[in-house]
Amino acid sequence: METIKISEQDIINAMCLYIAEKKQVQPQEVEIELMYDDDYGFSAESYVHDRKQVHITLNIIEALRFWLDTEMNVDPYAAGLELELDDEEGIIAFAKLSR
Secondary structure, eight states: OEEEEEOHHHHHHHHHHHHHHHHTSOGGGEEEEEEEETTTEEEEEEEETTEEEEEEHHHHHHHHHHHHHHTSOOOGGGEEEEEEEETTTEEEEEEEEOO
């Protein structure tokens, strides 16, 4: 079993690609802010053309699966994904790949 560490910037990139695909805009038109709250866990806000949308953990995982599939050429459903808050690196993810 291989584990891939996904940086905060890659999570943001994944969210940009995912939202751009859903909204049919260019990824450069999407802004993402990742957040963590002790009560609510992980979330993100996206901004497209001055419109804000809030995304829950499930949406972030879905975006990571999209990114694994389209950018990393990895079977997105063969990966167990886990988000983590790191003191130095911010919000990161680990993808455990079963091959």
